[in-house]
Amino acid sequence: MSTTTTAVAQRGISLKGLTKTFGQGSAAVEALKGVDLDIEPGELVVILGPSGSGKTTLINIIGGIESASSGEVTVAGENLGGRNPADLSGFRRDHVGFVFQFFNLIPTLTARENVEVIVELTGKGDKAAIPGLLDEVGLSDRGENFPSQLSGGEQQRVSLARALATAPDILLADEPTGALDLATGRQILQLLQRLNKEGRTIVIVTHNASIAQIANRVVTVVDGRIDSVKRNAKPADAAKVMW
Secondary structure (H helix, E strand, C coil): CCHHHCCCCCCCEEEEEEEEEECCHHHCEEEEEEEEEEECCCCEEEEECCCCCCHHHHHHHHCCCCCCCEEEEEECCEECCCCCHHHHHHHHHHHEEEEECCCCCCCCCCHHHHHHHHHHHHCCCCHHHHHHHHHHCCCCCCCCCCHHHCCHHHHHHHHHHHHHCCCCCEEEEECCCCCCCHHHHHHHHHHHHHHHHCCCEEEEEECCHHHHHHCCEEEEEECCEEEEEEECCCCCCHHHCCC
């Protein structure tokens, strides 16, 4: 078993009647309008939809970055309803890893230090395991390089190692290939697919329909609602995805 999967807990996601409204009165915007969705432990699910469809709001609520306006949200065995910001912060620390489109690395820290800092801030994870994490994402020889010395794909792999440093139950990726070219985007998808095959629950949000080929299930979101759910009988090899 790899260092990234040592403490993976097999728990999933359940959303019931989920709504989210931003603003009030005439300025109110309904981002989510009654979403019901279950994601099984160990699934790789792609949430697909155009810009403004509500998919990023959905993943932010799953990850405890935002709170729902109404409905039930259970993630990794925990009910997120009614929690205050400190409780949600603790939930994220204990259960969720995030990978974003823009890498959000600290420019004055090396790749290794960018991963170490999350362990120091959360008090979760093992700094001694970080060289193994960097090796897992193909950066064993780049740990002492600063972000400016890394390619876009390498920076995204540092971001992925950082997300895995606390051994999260669930990995959430919001447009993880959006800032990358085809070759480096494929590398990230291959890493995510491999982590899923090793047992980790992964949810990818994207507007790119081609990426949906690698998923166990594809959830299409349109105008704040789930428009369709499709199961891929045989998910595609991420190395062969074209877009």
